[in-house]
Amino acid sequence: MGIVYDEKNKTISLHTKNTTYQMQVDRYGFLLHLYYGKRAEGCMDYLLTYYDRGFSGNPYEAGRDKTYSMDALPQEFPSLGTGDYRTPACIIRNADGTFSSDFRYESHSIKEGKYALKGLPAVYAESHEAQTLEILLTDRATGVQAVLLYGVLPEFDIITRSLRIINAGSGQIAVKKLAPACLDIVGGKYDFITFYGRHAMERNFQRLPIGHGISKIGSLRGTSSHQYNPAVIAADHETTEDAGACYGMAFVYSGGFQSEAGMDQYGQTRLLMGFSEEQFSYPLNPGEALQAPEVILSYSFQGLGQLSQNFHRCIRTHLCRGKYKEAVRPVLLNSWEASYFDFTGDSLLKLAKQAADLGIEMFVMDDGWFGKRDSETRGLGDWKVNEEKLGCTLGELIRRINDMGLKFGIWIEPEMVNEDSDLYRAHPDWALAIPGRMPNRSRHQLVLDFSRKEVVDSIYQQICSVLDQGNVEYIKWDMNRSLADIYSSAADCQGRVLHDYVLGLYDFLERIVERYPHILIEGCSGGGGRFDAGMLYYTPQIWCSDNTDPIDRLEIQYGTSFIYPVSSVGAHVSASPNHQTGRCTPLKTRGTVASAGTFGYELNLDKISEEEKDEIRKQIAEYKQNASLVQNGLYFRLTNPQTENTGAWEFVSEDRREALVQAVSIRQHGNMTVDYIKIKGLKENAMYRETGSGKLFNSTALREAGFPMPAEFGEYRAYQWHFILEDDGAR
Ligand code: GLA
DSSP states (O other): OOEEEETTTTEEEEEOSSEEEEEEEOTTSOEEEEEEEEOOOSOOGGGOOOOOOTTSOOOGGGTTOTTOOTTTSOBSSOBTTSSOOSOOSEEEEOTTSOOOOOEEEEEEEEEESOOOOTTSOOOOOOTTTOEEEEEEEEETTTOEEEEEEEEEEGGGTEEEEEEEEEEOSSSOEEEEEEOSEEEEEOSSOEEEEEEEEETTEEEEEEEEEOOBEEEEEEEOSSSOOSSBOSEEEEEETTOOSSSBOEEEEEEEOSSOEEEEEEEOTTSOEEEEEEEOOTTOOEEEOTTOEEEOOEEEEEEESBHHHHHHHHHHHHHHHHTSOSTTSSSOOOOEEESHHHHTTOOOHHHHHHHHHHHHHHTOOEEEEOSOSBTTOSSTTBOTTOOOBOHHHHTSOHHHHHHHHHHTTOEEEEEEOTTEEESBSHHHHHOGGGBOOOTTSOOOOBTTEEEBOTTSHHHHHHHHHHHHHHHTTTTEEEEEEOOOSOOOSOOOTTOSOGGGHHHHHHHHHHHHHHHHHHHOTTOEEEEOBTTBTTOSHHHHTTOSEEEOOSOOOHHHHHHHHHHHTTTSOGGGEEEEEEOSSOTTTOOOOOHHHHHHHHTTSEEEEESOGGGSOHHHHHHHHHHHHHHHHHHHHHHHSEEEEOSOTTTSSEEEEEEEOTTSSEEEEEEEEOOOOTTOOOOEEOOOSSOTTOEEEETTTOOEEEHHHHHHTOEEOOOOSSSSOEEEEEEEEEEOTTO
C-alpha cells in the first residue's frame, strides 16, 4: 500500500495515488530526504550529489571525505550541530548547556491507520484509508530522541508530518525551536506563496521568488493571526493554476507559528513549518516528551488548483468533525451588524421573526447578552445571562425563537476577561500579566491564562451552565485580541506558556465538542484572525473576516481558498453601504459572494424594503438548491480578483455533470472591454446546458475560449451560470 520499505537501498517511500515521497537512511544513519513529486517507483538516491563541498564540514566518520557534508545533503529533520548551517528544524538546549543535536536513525515501524495526537488536533482516517510511519532517531550523546511521524492518505494525495521529542537523557533540556515539517528540494527554482493581511483584510495572496537568504512569515501573537496564515505553498516559478509543480503545508495549530523558505549556497530550497521561536523554550525533564502539532502536506504537478482541491477534500472530510462536517449548514442571521450591543429580548425576537419570515433557519445572538456587557469595555468573563436586558431567561428566549421554526445560536469569547468584571475582581491573577509590568490592553480586554487548568475548568463550568439552559444549536467562539505579557504564575518555565495556552484551549474545545456533539461551532477571532487547520478540527466553519464588503471579500475568500474548503468559510450578506468600507453594492452581489461560503445574513431587517425581502427569499431558495454542490464540489479559481477586472470561481460536482460559475465585475469603465472567463473542470468536449438561458455550450470551447462577461450598466454586478451535462456523447 502507501508505505514501502526497501531493505536493500534503505529507502522508505510514501506513495499516494499521484505522488511519492521518499527518504533514505544513509551509510552514517542520517535520514536523508530524496524525493517528493509525481508518483514514481524505484530508488531516487541518484539525486544525492557527492561533490567536494569545500569549506562545508564533514561528519567525523566521513574521515577525509570532503564530498560528504550535511551542509549540502537534503534531510528530513535537520538540527544544529551536524555541520548543516542552513536554518534547522530543531534546536535543543541540552542539559550541559550546548545546542548541538545529532539525530541518527535507530528503527522504524509501519502501521495501518493514521496516528492521532493526544491533546492536539490532527487529520484522522479509517484504518483502511491511511498508514502511519514512525521513525525513531536518537542523539546518542544526550539520549534525546525524536520520533518522526508520517501519516499517508493515498486517496487524498496527502501526507501529514508530526514528531515527538523525548528526553531520554538524564538532565533537563529545553526545546528552543521545532518544525515538524521540513522539505528540502534539491533542484528547481521556487516561489514562496503566503497569505498576509490585517484585521478586516485577511489572507491576501502573495507570491515572491525564494532567493538566497531566508524568507520568514509567522505569528508572535499566540494565535495564528490575521497578519500571516499558517499555510504556505512553494511553487515552481512556472506553476500556474492549472499546470506545474507545487508543495503546500498547512499547520494544524492555532498558536504562534513560523514558516521559513530559503535557498542555500548550492541553490537548494528548504521549507519549514513549526512553532514560533520567540518566547518559546519548552523544558523537558528526564522522561518527559513534547508532542509537536501536525503539518498537512500535499504535492501537485497539475498546478495550484489541484493542490487546493487536495487540501479542501482532506480538511473537509478528514479534519473537520461532527454532524455538520459534510452537511449543508443552516442559513443563519447574526445579530451583530444588525444591532451591535444595542438590543433587548424584544428587539431580538422581532429580528428573529423577520428572519423566519424570510426563510432563514437559525438566529444567532452575538455579543452583549451576558454580565454587564453593553459595550466593549466590560463584562467579559462573567458568563451569566443578563436576564434584565433580555427581559426573560435564556431558556425562554430560545423557546420563543424555536417556536418560530428557528434554531438558536449564541456568541461566546471564553478566553477573555475585562478588568471591569466580577471574574477579574475575584481572580486578577487569572489574566496573563508579568509581575512588575502593567499588561497591554487590547479592545479593552486581557487574556485569561488558559495554560492553567483551574482557569480553563472554571470558564468551562460557566459556559456549560449557559449552554445547558436551553436548546442551543450553534456557538460562535470568538477571540478578539492577541496575547501579550506572557507569564503564568503556574509555569515552571515561561517558555512553555504560549504552547500550554493552546493546549488549554484545545482541551476546552474538545470537552465542549464531546459534551455537545449536536452543536455547530463557528470559530472567530476578530473575523479571520485564527483561521487555521487546528481550529477546523473543533469548529468546521470560521468567520472568515469582520469585513463583509463583497468586493473586499472577493480577495479575502480568494486567498482563503488556496488551502481551506468553502464549507469552512463563514460569509454573510450585510447592509449597503457596508459597515466596514462604506461601499454600496447590489444585494445580488452580496448574496452571490456570501453564497460561496457558509451562508448567512447580518443586517438590520427593519431597514430593508419589501423588494429586498423578496430578493432575500429567492436568494435563500437558490442557495439551498446549490448548497451541496458548493460545499462538497470541486472548487476552481477562475480569475485573480487582486489583479483582474472580474472575480470568478466555480464549483464542479465530483462526477463533472454539473457546474456553478459565479462572477463579479470589479471595475466598471465606459465602453467596457470584455473579460472571457475560462470555465474549468468539465468533461472534455461534452455539451452542457446553461440552465438560465437554456443554451448549449461545448465544454472544451468554454475552457479554451471562455465565456463572455455581460456588459451591464452599473457597478459590482454579479452573475451566476449553472451548467448541466446534456451530452457527453461518446466522442
Ligand atoms: C468580533 C467578531 C464580530 C463580533 C464582535 C462582537 O469582532 O469578529 O463578528 O462577534 O467580535 O464583539
